[in-house]
Amino acid sequence: QSVLTQPPSVSAAPGQKVTISCSGSSSNIAKNYVSWYQQFPKTAPKLLIYEDSKRPPGIPDRFSGSRSGTSAALDITGLQTEDEADYYCASWDTSFSVRFGGGTKLTVL
Amino acid sequence: EVQLLQSGGGLVQPGGSMRLSCSASGFAFSNYAMTWVRQAPGKGLEWVSIITASGLSTYSADSVRGRFTISRDNSKNTTHLQLNALRVEDTAIYYCATSPVTGSRYRNDFWGLGTLVTVSS
Numbered sequence: 001q002s003v004l005t006q007p008p009s010v011s012a013a014p015g016q017k018v019t020i021s022c023s024g025s026s027s028n029i030a031k032n033y034v035s036w037y038q039q040f041p042k043t044a045p046k047l048l049i050y051e052d053s054k055r056p057p058g059i060p061d062r063f064s065g066s067r068s069g070t071s072a073a074l075d076i077t078g079l080q081t082e083d084e085a086d087y088y089c090a091s092w093d094t095s096f097s098v099r100f101g102g103g104t105k106l107t108v109l
Numbered sequence: 110e111v112q113l114l115q116s117g118g119g120l121v122q123p124g125g126s127m128r129l130s131c132s133a134s135g136f137a138f139s140n141y142a143m144t145w146v147r148q149a150p151g152k153g154l155e156w157v158s159i160i161t162a163s164g165l166s167t168y169s170a171d172s173v174r175g176r177f178t179i180s181r182d183n184s185k186n187t188t189h190l191q192l193n194a195l196r197v198e199d200t201a202i203y204y205c206a207t208s209p210v211t212g213s214r215y216r217n218d219f220w221g222l223g224t225l226v227t228v229s230s
Contacts, residue, residue, distance in 0.1 A: 035216040037154070044204055044223055045146075045154065050216040088154050092215040096168045098144070098156035 003028065004089055004101035011107040016079050020104045022072040022089035028099050032092040034072040036065055039086045039103075048087070049074060076106070084108045111135040111219045113205050118224035121195055125228070129190040131205030131221055138186040139163075142208035144217055145179060145190045147201035147226075157203070160188060161211060173199075195228045202226075 005023040012018040022034060036049040047056050049065035052072065064075045072089055089101040117129035131143065145157040158169040158179040167179050176195075181188040188205060202225050206217035 032213040032215070037217070039154075044220040045206075045217070046220070047216060047218055050218075051214055056218070086153075090154075090156070090215070090217075092211075092213055097170060098159065098215060100146075100154045100156055103153035 003093070003099040004091060006087075006089060006101035006104045008102070009105045009107065011109055012079050013109045014079050014081060017075060017077045018079060018106065020074040020076075020087050020089075020106070022074070022101050024070050024072070024091055024099065026070060027095065028070075028091040028093040029067060029072055030070045031094060034065065034067050034089055034091045036063075036074045037088045037090065039088065045088065079108050081108050111207070113207070113219060113221035115203075115205055115221040115224045118203065118226050120227045120229065122230050123195060123197055123228055125195050127192045127195065127226060129192065129203055129205075129224060129226070131188045131190075133186045133188070133207070136207070136219075139183040140209075142211045143179075143181060143188040144206045144208045145177075145188075146204045146206060146217070146220075147199075148204070148223075149198070149201040152201075155201070158190065159208060159211060192226065195226075197228050200226060200228045 033051040037045040038048045039045040052067040053065045112134045114132045144159045160167045160179045164181045178191040202223040204223045205221040207219045
Protein backbone atom coordinates (compact mmCIF):
# COMPACT_ATOMS: atom_id res chain seq x y z
CA GLN A 1 0.00 0.00 0.00
CA SER A 2 1.48 3.32 -1.11
CA VAL A 3 1.82 6.13 1.43
CA LEU A 4 0.72 8.69 -1.16
CA THR A 5 -2.75 7.97 -2.48
CA GLN A 6 -3.67 8.50 -6.12
CA PRO A 7 -6.78 7.43 -8.04
CA PRO A 8 -5.98 4.24 -9.98
CA SER A 9 -7.35 5.70 -13.18
CA VAL A 10 -8.76 8.82 -14.77
CA SER A 11 -10.09 9.46 -18.23
CA ALA A 12 -11.18 12.33 -20.41
CA ALA A 13 -11.69 13.19 -24.05
CA PRO A 14 -9.10 14.88 -26.24
CA GLY A 15 -8.99 18.60 -25.65
CA GLN A 16 -10.48 18.32 -22.18
CA LYS A 17 -8.84 18.87 -18.80
CA VAL A 18 -8.03 16.19 -16.26
CA THR A 19 -6.81 16.45 -12.67
CA ILE A 20 -4.87 13.74 -10.89
CA SER A 21 -4.84 14.01 -7.12
CA CYS A 22 -2.16 12.90 -4.68
CA SER A 23 -2.99 12.65 -1.00
CA GLY A 24 -0.31 12.40 1.65
CA SER A 25 0.20 13.29 5.28
CA SER A 26 1.84 15.66 7.72
CA SER A 27 5.14 13.79 7.33
CA ASN A 28 5.46 14.22 3.59
CA ILE A 29 3.35 16.50 1.39
CA ALA A 30 2.43 18.89 4.20
CA LYS A 31 6.10 19.72 4.74
CA ASN A 32 7.85 18.91 1.46
CA TYR A 33 7.58 19.63 -2.24
CA VAL A 34 5.91 17.25 -4.66
CA SER A 35 7.26 16.02 -7.98
CA TRP A 36 5.35 14.26 -10.74
CA TYR A 37 6.52 11.65 -13.24
CA GLN A 38 5.10 10.38 -16.51
CA GLN A 39 5.72 6.79 -17.57
CA PHE A 40 4.82 5.13 -20.83
CA PRO A 41 4.64 1.32 -21.02
CA LYS A 42 8.01 -0.40 -20.90
CA THR A 43 9.92 2.87 -20.57
CA ALA A 44 11.61 4.69 -17.72
CA PRO A 45 9.72 7.41 -15.84
CA LYS A 46 10.26 11.02 -16.85
CA LEU A 47 10.19 14.10 -14.63
CA LEU A 48 7.12 16.19 -15.43
CA ILE A 49 6.77 18.63 -12.52
CA TYR A 50 9.08 19.41 -9.62
CA GLU A 51 8.81 21.59 -6.52
CA ASP A 52 5.03 21.42 -6.82
CA SER A 53 4.63 23.49 -9.96
CA LYS A 54 7.89 23.90 -11.88
CA ARG A 55 8.33 22.36 -15.30
CA PRO A 56 11.67 21.04 -16.59
CA PRO A 57 12.76 22.27 -20.02
CA GLY A 58 10.68 20.79 -22.80
CA ILE A 59 7.58 20.03 -20.73
CA PRO A 60 4.54 21.77 -22.26
CA ASP A 61 2.64 24.29 -20.17
CA ARG A 62 -0.42 22.08 -20.59
CA PHE A 63 1.00 20.30 -17.54
CA SER A 64 0.75 22.14 -14.24
CA GLY A 65 0.97 21.22 -10.58
CA SER A 66 -0.15 22.53 -7.23
CA ARG A 67 0.03 21.64 -3.55
CA SER A 68 -2.14 22.55 -0.60
CA GLY A 69 -2.01 21.07 2.87
CA THR A 70 -1.48 17.33 2.65
CA SER A 71 -2.54 17.06 -0.99
CA ALA A 72 -1.18 17.84 -4.41
CA ALA A 73 -2.63 17.82 -7.88
CA LEU A 74 -1.47 17.50 -11.46
CA ASP A 75 -3.57 19.24 -14.09
CA ILE A 76 -3.37 18.40 -17.76
CA THR A 77 -5.26 20.70 -20.11
CA GLY A 78 -5.88 20.33 -23.80
CA LEU A 79 -5.54 16.55 -23.52
CA GLN A 80 -3.82 14.80 -26.37
CA THR A 81 -3.80 11.11 -27.20
CA GLU A 82 -0.07 11.01 -26.57
CA ASP A 83 -0.69 12.00 -22.95
CA GLU A 84 -2.04 8.53 -22.30
CA ALA A 85 0.39 7.13 -19.71
CA ASP A 86 0.86 6.38 -16.04
CA TYR A 87 1.47 9.31 -13.70
CA TYR A 88 3.15 9.19 -10.29
CA CYS A 89 3.55 11.74 -7.54
CA ALA A 90 6.44 11.67 -5.08
CA SER A 91 7.49 13.53 -1.98
CA TRP A 92 10.26 13.45 0.59
CA ASP A 93 9.19 12.12 3.96
CA THR A 94 10.39 13.22 7.38
CA SER A 95 11.43 9.62 8.00
CA PHE A 96 14.33 10.24 5.59
CA SER A 97 12.71 8.35 2.79
CA VAL A 98 10.84 9.10 -0.42
CA ARG A 99 7.19 8.26 -0.91
CA PHE A 100 5.70 7.54 -4.29
CA GLY A 101 2.02 7.44 -5.07
CA GLY A 102 0.50 4.23 -6.37
CA GLY A 103 0.21 5.71 -9.85
CA THR A 104 -2.69 6.82 -12.00
CA LYS A 105 -3.43 5.48 -15.45
CA LEU A 106 -4.66 8.22 -17.75
CA THR A 107 -6.88 7.16 -20.61
CA VAL A 108 -7.64 9.65 -23.36
CA LEU A 109 -10.98 8.55 -24.75
CA GLU B 110 23.65 14.82 -22.70
CA VAL B 111 22.95 13.05 -19.43
CA GLN B 112 23.37 9.29 -19.67
CA LEU B 113 22.87 6.67 -17.00
CA LEU B 114 24.10 3.30 -18.19
CA GLN B 115 22.87 0.46 -16.02
CA SER B 116 24.38 -3.00 -15.76
CA GLY B 117 23.89 -6.08 -13.64
CA GLY B 118 20.57 -7.76 -13.12
CA GLY B 119 19.32 -11.14 -14.22
CA LEU B 120 18.04 -14.27 -12.55
CA VAL B 121 19.02 -15.15 -8.99
CA GLN B 122 17.74 -17.67 -6.48
CA PRO B 123 16.02 -16.64 -3.25
CA GLY B 124 18.63 -15.86 -0.65
CA GLY B 125 21.17 -14.96 -3.29
CA SER B 126 23.02 -11.74 -4.02
CA MET B 127 23.44 -9.40 -6.96
CA ARG B 128 25.18 -6.12 -7.68
CA LEU B 129 23.67 -3.45 -9.87
CA SER B 130 25.75 -0.65 -11.34
CA CYS B 131 24.91 2.71 -12.85
CA SER B 132 27.56 4.57 -14.82
CA ALA B 133 26.89 8.28 -15.31
CA SER B 134 28.04 10.80 -17.87
CA GLY B 135 27.07 14.22 -19.14
CA PHE B 136 26.80 15.99 -15.80
CA ALA B 137 28.81 16.75 -12.66
CA PHE B 138 28.23 13.40 -10.97
CA SER B 139 29.92 14.33 -7.70
CA ASN B 140 27.40 17.16 -7.21
CA TYR B 141 24.33 14.91 -7.40
CA ALA B 142 22.74 12.49 -5.01
CA MET B 143 21.78 9.22 -6.67
CA THR B 144 18.66 7.19 -6.14
CA TRP B 145 17.49 3.67 -6.88
CA VAL B 146 13.79 3.11 -7.58
CA ARG B 147 12.20 -0.21 -8.45
CA GLN B 148 9.04 -1.35 -10.15
CA ALA B 149 7.64 -4.84 -9.69
CA PRO B 150 5.92 -6.35 -12.74
CA GLY B 151 2.65 -4.56 -13.35
CA LYS B 152 3.06 -2.43 -10.22
CA GLY B 153 3.93 1.14 -9.35
CA LEU B 154 7.20 2.82 -8.50
CA GLU B 155 8.85 2.09 -5.16
CA TRP B 156 11.73 4.14 -3.83
CA VAL B 157 14.60 1.92 -2.68
CA SER B 158 17.59 3.95 -1.59
CA ILE B 159 19.48 7.23 -1.92
CA ILE B 160 23.09 8.26 -1.43
CA THR B 161 24.14 11.86 -1.01
CA ALA B 162 26.55 13.53 -3.42
CA SER B 163 29.48 13.07 -1.07
CA GLY B 164 28.53 9.51 -0.30
CA LEU B 165 28.61 10.23 3.42
CA SER B 166 24.91 9.60 3.96
CA THR B 167 22.58 6.89 2.73
CA TYR B 168 18.93 6.16 3.37
CA SER B 169 16.89 3.11 2.43
CA ALA B 170 13.30 1.93 2.41
CA ASP B 171 12.18 -0.25 5.30
CA SER B 172 11.57 -3.12 2.87
CA VAL B 173 15.26 -3.36 1.92
CA ARG B 174 17.12 -1.91 4.90
CA GLY B 175 19.75 -4.32 6.17
CA ARG B 176 19.71 -6.29 2.90
CA PHE B 177 20.51 -3.72 0.20
CA THR B 178 23.47 -1.34 0.28
CA ILE B 179 23.92 1.70 -1.92
CA SER B 180 27.38 3.06 -2.65
CA ARG B 181 29.15 5.33 -5.09
CA ASP B 182 32.58 6.00 -6.53
CA ASN B 183 32.84 9.62 -7.57
CA SER B 184 36.20 8.98 -9.25
CA LYS B 185 34.44 6.60 -11.63
CA ASN B 186 31.07 8.39 -11.87
CA THR B 187 29.37 5.20 -10.76
CA THR B 188 26.82 4.17 -8.19
CA HIS B 189 26.09 0.63 -7.11
CA LEU B 190 23.29 -1.21 -5.37
CA GLN B 191 24.32 -4.41 -3.62
CA LEU B 192 21.33 -6.72 -3.16
CA ASN B 193 21.70 -9.46 -0.53
CA ALA B 194 19.29 -11.99 0.96
CA LEU B 195 17.06 -11.56 -2.06
CA ARG B 196 13.41 -12.50 -1.84
CA VAL B 197 10.87 -13.34 -4.52
CA GLU B 198 9.17 -10.02 -3.81
CA ASP B 199 12.35 -8.16 -4.78
CA THR B 200 11.67 -9.11 -8.39
CA ALA B 201 11.43 -5.82 -10.25
CA ILE B 202 12.96 -3.47 -12.76
CA TYR B 203 15.52 -1.38 -10.89
CA TYR B 204 16.11 2.18 -12.08
CA CYS B 205 18.93 4.48 -11.08
CA ALA B 206 18.12 8.17 -11.18
CA THR B 207 19.77 11.49 -10.46
CA SER B 208 18.71 13.63 -7.53
CA PRO B 209 20.08 17.16 -7.67
CA VAL B 210 18.85 17.73 -4.13
CA THR B 211 17.80 15.60 -1.20
CA GLY B 212 15.30 16.54 1.44
CA SER B 213 12.36 18.83 0.92
CA ARG B 214 13.09 19.68 -2.73
CA TYR B 215 13.72 16.05 -3.72
CA ARG B 216 13.20 15.05 -7.31
CA ASN B 217 14.64 12.67 -9.90
CA ASP B 218 15.73 14.61 -12.97
CA PHE B 219 17.10 11.82 -15.12
CA TRP B 220 16.53 8.09 -15.14
CA GLY B 221 18.41 5.09 -16.43
CA LEU B 222 16.66 2.60 -18.68
CA GLY B 223 16.30 0.10 -15.87
CA THR B 224 17.55 -3.42 -15.31
CA LEU B 225 15.43 -6.44 -14.48
CA VAL B 226 16.14 -8.50 -11.39
CA THR B 227 14.25 -11.77 -11.18
CA VAL B 228 14.35 -13.72 -7.92
CA SER B 229 13.15 -17.25 -8.49
CA SER B 230 14.12 -20.82 -7.79
